Amino acid sequence: MKTSRFKPFRFVRMDAHAAWLAGMARQGWHYLGQNAWGLQRFEQAAPADMAFTWDLAPRKEEELLAYCQRCREAGWELAGTAGRWHCWRQPVVAGQAVLPLRDREGKRAMLRELQGRFGSSIMLGVVVLFLCLPRLSRPDGPGWFFPAYFIGMLAFMGIMVPNKLHAMSRLRQLDANGPG
Structure with a gap:
C-alpha cells in the first residue's frame, strides 16, 4: 500500500x-x-x-x-x-554509529553557499521592490500587476530573510563548537 x-x-x-x-x-x-x-x-x-x-x-x-x-x-x-x-x-545497525555525509568543514561550505544564495536573492528582492514603488504611487493607479507583484516580493522576502538568518545561526553554532 x-x-x-x-x-x-x-x-x-x-x-x-x-x-x-x-x-x-x-x-x-x-x-x-x-x-x-x-x-x-x-x-x-x-x-x-x-x-x-x-x-x-x-x-x-x-x-x-x-x-x-x-x-x-x-x-x-x-x-x-x-x-x-x-x-x-x-x-541503523545496533552498536554502530551512523557516519554523517559531511564533516564540519563540509557543513561550513554548504552553509556558506546557502548564505550567498539567500543573500543574492534578498538583494535582488530589495532592488525589485524599490523599482516597483514609483509605479505603486502613480496618480492614475498602478493597475493590478504591480500591487500583486509587490505583495509577492514581500512574501518572498519573508521566506528568504529567515532562511539567511538560520544559515548564519548554524554557521555560528559550528564555529562555537571549535575545530574538528
Whole structure:
C-alpha cells in the first residue's frame, strides 16, 4: 500500500524532517520521495530502523556523479530529491554509529553557499521592490500587476530573510563548537 503525506522539505527544518522520516520508517512507512508540491510518498512495508539525512548536492553533473558515488560508498542510499537537496538513508545497525555525509568543514561550505544564495536573492528582492514603488504611487493607479507583484516580493522576502538568518545561526553554532 502506498500513501502520501503533506510535509514540504525546508532547509531550516532539515534535521527535524530527517527525524520525521526515520519515525515513519519505524512505523513501517518507507520513503519514496516527494513531488513538487511537498507531498511525501511512502510505501508500507516492515518497520525498519533507518537514519536519514538531507544534503545539498553539487551543481555540475560530473561533480554530482562523484558526490553520489562517494555517498553510496559510505553506505548511504538515495531516498529522494527536492531540487538540489538529496535525501539519503542508511539502515541503523545496533552498536554502530551512523557516519554523517559531511564533516564540519563540509557543513561550513554548504552553509556558506546557502548564505550567498539567500543573500543574492534578498538583494535582488530589495532592488525589485524599490523599482516597483514609483509605479505603486502613480496618480492614475498602478493597475493590478504591480500591487500583486509587490505583495509577492514581500512574501518572498519573508521566506528568504529567515532562511539567511538560520544559515548564519548554524554557521555560528559550528564555529562555537571549535575545530574538528
